[in-house]
Amino acid sequence: MSSINARPYESVPARPVAFIGLGVMGLPMAGHLARAGHAVTVYNRSAAKATAWTGEFGGRSAPTPREAAAGCDIVFCCVGNDDDLRSVVLGPDGALAGMKRGSIFVDHTTASADVARELHAKALELGVQFIDAPVSGGQAGAQNGQLTVMCGGDAAAFDVARPVAMAFSRAFTRMGESGAGQLTKMVNQICIAGLVQGLSEAIAFGQRAGLDMQQVLEVIGKGAAQSWQMDNRGKTMVQDQFEFGFAVDWMRKDLGLVLEEARRNGARLPVTALVDQFYADVQALGGKRWDTSSLIKRLR
Structure with missing residues (x-):
């Protein structure tokens, strides 16, 4: 069974591209690039995943990021955190060491x-453009090719990358200069944290009150309380099901980035800081790999 779902692709001239990082997000994203007709070279720290990817989608795998990036117009990347990103970009085997002048590195890591x-600054020294382009939409969005991508960086480089990246995106938007994509993703995570906590409290309250919460969600979902979280996670929260992708460990990593940025820029985030600690409670309950809607577990 394919790891991506079928979708129509825009007619875009084929380009030689690379994809670094074949995790739950990167693997299907790279698959959509291949299905859209691009010549894709992949690199993954675990070589077995890269071999499996080429078995499903064709293309080729490379033993280092440098060799994956060599000769490519665009290098896409999706790894775990800042340190992981530096490890695949910098150094003698990093992607920048293999990239040609005028090429573009598009980073989908949060x-x-x-x-x-x-x-971005190091790339410019080598005549390469760097676009920070974190995504929203989760594993399902990656598999369906329907991610929302928030970008920071040079406008001309963005215009080159966008048609190619639309193979796995429903929206690919430039938010400003370098760093603006990551800052926009932080705004996204702040919104999600507050929404999921509110939904958790509402469902727990309704259950204590003896209401049929499936019916309640159907009713209030047609009014002002409606949200993506309610539509997509409300019913499964009622059913105590938390196996839907974006893990608590990943959310805590993201909220750590948010809170560090807030300390730097002076933003006040009392609710976000509180919800971050609630997610720590969920981790202590054994829910590190539960999805983010598992916040309700600490209320039961």
Whole structure:
């Protein structure tokens, strides 16, 4: 069974591209690039995943990021955190060492705005453009090719990358200069944290009150309380099901980035800081790999 779902692709001239990082997000994203007709070279720290990817989608795998990036017009990347990103971008085997002048590195990792600006500056020294481009939409969005991508970086480089990246995106939008994509993703995570906590409290309250919460959600979902979280996670929260992708461990990593940025820029985030600690409670309950809607577990 394919790891991506069928979708129509825009007619875009084929380009030689690379994809670094074949995790739950990167693997299907790279698959959509291949299905859209691009010549894709992949690199993954675990070589077995890269071999499996080429078995499904064709293309080729490379033993280092440098060799994957060699000769490519665009290098896409999706890894775990700032340190993982530096490890595949910098150094003698890093992607920048293999990239040609005028090429573009598009980073889909949710990382800090600082590392985006750092790598953007290093790329420019080599005549390469760096775009920070974190995504929203989760594993399902990656598999369906329907991710929302928030970008920071040079406008001309963005215009080149966008048609190619639309193979796995429903929206690919430039938010400003380097770092703006990561800052926009932080706004996204702040919104999600508050929404999921509110939904958790509402469902727990309704259950204590003896209401049929499936019916309640159907009713209030047609009014002002409606949200993506309610539509997509409300019913499964009622059913105590938390196996839907974006893990608590990943959310805590993202909220750590948010809170560090807030300390730097002076933003006050009392609710976000509180919800971050609630997610720590969920981790202590054994829910590190439960999805983010598992916040309700600490209320039961």
